[in-house]
Amino acid sequence: MRLTDKLPASDQMPADNLIQPYARVVVVHATTLHICAHSNNLPNRWGGDAGATKKKAAANLWVDLPVTSLFSQATVDRIRAVADLPYPPPINLGPDDPLGLSNQQILVFRTNEHLVLEIEPRLPPKDWQMSLLETTELLSRTESVVDVLAVGSRAIYKTLGVDRVLAYQFEEGSEDGVVRHTHGNGSLPSLLGIRFRSDDFPEEAFRLHARETVMAYTTSDRAPVGFCGDLGDAAHCINYVLGCRTIYPPAESFVRESGLSTQISVMLTIHGKPWGVFSCQARDAVYLDYQHRTFVHLLGNQVSRELTSQIHDQARQRVLDADHLRARIRDNISRAPNLVRGLTHSEPSLLEYVPDTGGIAILIEDRIIQLGQTPGEPRIRLLMDWAASNLKDYDVFYTDHLAAHYAPGEDFRDSASGVFLAPLNQRRTEWMVWFRPERVGKVTYGSRDQKGPKKKGQWFKTTVETRTGFSLPWTEEQVADIRELHAFIRDVVIERYSELMRINRQLQVAYDELEAFSYTVSHDLRAPLRGIDGFAEILMEDYGPKLKDDAKDLIQTIQLNAARMNQFISDILELSRVGRANLVVNDCDVAQLVRTAMQELNRESGKSVDIKLHEPLPPMRGDRQQLALVFKHLLSNAFKYSSKQATSTVEVGYSASNSFGDGEFYISDNGIGINEDHHQRVFGMFNRLVSAEDYSGSGVGLAVVRRIIRRHNGEVRIESKPGSGATFFFYTNLPADKSDQTF
CATH class of the missing domain: 1.10.287 (Helix Hairpins)
Structure with a gap:
């Protein structure tokens, strides 16, 4: 495995150059294959460890000797063969190797100048493929983040044989993290809902997980092992890549203070950013070889992908739910005779733009406009003066603990523990400020606060604290929403x-x-x-x-x-x-579109099916080819999901009025129906609610339908319940002057 341009800079290294004692490491020059360095626990030629003697006699060291002094020529040939592969397979050691380390294997890593050989015990093999397939299938059925964490936790627990698996999430907008899910055999406490601090998972922990997401540590009566010789650029690999790399001090303290023997952590990411970890613990020693670590790594990737999908779907639904309200607020502001009236008399109120907003203050032309609960004009002006002088390097500034940055904020934390400051011009003479009130509450931590003077005693001890001076944190989504409105006011309204x-x-x-x-x-x-x-x-x-x-x-x-x-x-x-296609717009005969779609479906299926066509139908304005595709996909869906009924019933018609104030066409069936929770999900790419074995298809048809209808300024919706069939309503809304035109 070649390791270039992927590792942290040298000034970020822990610089301990130590490994866990269960493994051995040899650093070999990539060209000459002479030994440059090796761990002190490598057997010497006289028995014992190579680093055991204090005099370091030449006979006890392997440095500068050819690598064939340690391994047979056959093993060296295999090392050469796999050194430049992206993911080299392990190389088994046998009785012919001079080291005599049977039942061990070599993992080969390539740096610019060296080959790093990690020698570790080889564990009995398992059926990894079936375990991954089973977990993948279970993950595909999940419908929430907690479901995903539960499936992942059970899979790791079952495979590794640990006592407890904690699913730990780094909280957005906060330095803390919280245990979201636990699974175990009851021998260790659950810790569900317990919070941990940023010091418990410091920056060093993120760096140690950056290149290899899996990190395993097992306690030992032997100390971590150092090296003989010159490591050169292999030090990066030893400290950040090897499976036997040492862990960061807080994790070691957690293992020792909790009476554990094993700690295994698996990083979970969303769009490449850390989201959380699976933290696995056992009272007895549990070792992971390369095959075990690879399985857990792949499992972590699967969970991360499903988490990304679930979180994306939830965020998309929240955006859809809130988009109408925010569009109305922006529209009201832009239509108002002046900005001040638009901001103060918007219906719905500007306070509804971001949830949990206590108050808003806007400074325009030296006039302060206040909405909701605010600290009062004198305090607001002082806060804005401070911001103008001290926040010049920020385009916006937000915090959930104002007093930590602005000492006078302690006096009005009841209304403004959290603030979001956004300047409305480059001179910073006009501002928009969002306030959030203090939220006092008791928080249970799994560790003690390490800030300030060093404290004696246990680090990881459950403590209950009352948090004051904090508001709810600003989430990334909320920050983006305020930035959007901020940009709207500056760029759309003020600068037109x-x-x-x-x-x-x-x-x-x-x-x-x-x-x-x-x-x-x-x-x-x-x-x-x-x-x-x-x-x-x-x-x-x-x-x-x-x-x-x-x-x-x-x-x-x-x-x-x-x-x-x-x-x-x-x-x-x-x-x-x-x-990509241009729209050629005309008034289309809907009955003819239906007949064309039916002819194509009958030809593809090789059998004739009937529908109930409720005529007369008004014309539909749009591109004839794309609208024909809409009817084809919706009719195909209707026939597919009603095919197992005793009598399949599919109807096409027109409803003269709807919730939008206009008429809309519909296609209904008496099939299996769709749960209301999934009415929006079915329009996503490759989103299927049934298995391919029960009903064929790829889950793209409805995504095509929605894209076509929205290109026609229309909308498509569902009315359905499980077991009661489904009805798809849709309409187009192109202006009359677009007929007979291409655009």
Whole structure:
């Protein structure tokens, strides 16, 4: 494994150059294959450890000797063969190797100048593939973040045989973290809901997890092991990459003070940023070899991907729920005769823009406008003067503990423990300030506060503290929302539309590039996919009679998944074409669109199905080809999910009025129906609520439908309950002057 441009700078290293005593490490020059350095626990040629003698006699050291002094020529050849692979496999040691370390294996890491050889015990193998497949299937069924953490915790607990698994989240907008889920055998306390401080998981911990997400530590009566010789650039690898690297002091204290023998942590990330960790503990020693660490690493990646999906879906739903309210506020501000009236007489109120807002103060033209609960004008002016003088390096400034930055804030923490300060001009003479009141509460920590003078006694001791002077933290989403309104007031209202037009042009370019990229990638993926399918077919034709049944099943699985992948690519290409194609707008005959879609579906399925078409139907304004695609996907959906009913009923019609004030078309069926919680989710890419074994499909059709309808300034919605069928309502809303035009 080559390690270049991926490791922390040398000034960030812990500089201990130590490893855990269960493993041994040899550093070899990459060209000459002479030993440059090695751990002090390497056996010497006379028995015992190479670093055991205080005189360090030449006979006791392996430095400067060829690596064949330690390993057989066959083992050295294998090391050479795998050194430059991205993920070199372990190399088993045997009785022919001079070290005599049977039942051990070598892991090879490559730096610019050296090969780093980590020698560790080899554990009995397990069926990793089945464990991963089982966990992946369970993760795909989860519907919340807690569900994801529960599945991941159980999988790690079952595989590693630890006593307890804690799912720990770094809290957004706060320096603390909290235990969100626990799973164990009851021999260790749960710790569910217990908080830990930033000192308990310091910056060094993040650096130690940056390159390798899994970190395992097992206590020993032997001290950490140092090195003989010159490590050179291998020091980076030893301190940050090896499985036997030492852990950061707070984690070691936690293990010792909790009466544990083993601590294993697995970093969880969202979009490449740390989100939390699985922290696994055991009273007895639990060792992980490379295969175990790789499994836990892959499991952590699977959990991180599912967490990303769940959190993204939740955030998207929150945005959809709040978008209408914020759009109305912005629209009211822009329509008001002046900015002051727009800010103070908006309905809904500006206080509703961000949840948990106590008050807002706006300084414009030396006039202060106050909404809700604020500290009062004199204090607000002093706060703004302080901000103008001390926050010049910030475009905005926010905190949930104002008194920590501005001492007078202690006097009005009841109304302004939390503030968000946003200047409205470059001279910082006009401001918008959001206030949040103090939130007093008792917090249970799993550790003592380490700030200030060093304290004696246990670090990790449960403490209950009353937090004062703090408000609710500002989340990333809320910060983004306030920034958005801040930019709106500055760039859209105050400076009118010049800046917004420039941003819109950039967004359009980015959107066009994204669509082109999506099309190109999907198109280029088909070539290797054809190769995979073709070679699998050749294997079956040429070697089928010689293969066992399970081998044939695996090849057929390859072909099946290649076909599914090909369908995914086709669907992505279709979605890309929908967004790229010009719209040729006309008044379309809906009945004819339905008949065309039915003919195509009947031809593809090889059988004839009937529908109830409630005529007459008004025309639908839009692009004839894209609207035909809408009817095809919705009708295909209706037939698919009602196909298992005794009598399948699919209807197409028009409702003259709806909640939007206009009429809308509908397609209904008597199929399995959709739970109300999933009415928005089904329109996402590849979002399926049923298994492919029960109902075929890729989960792209409804995403295509929504994109087409929204390109036509319309909307699509669902009315459905499980077991009662589903009805899709939709409409277009293109202006009359767009007919017979291309745009």
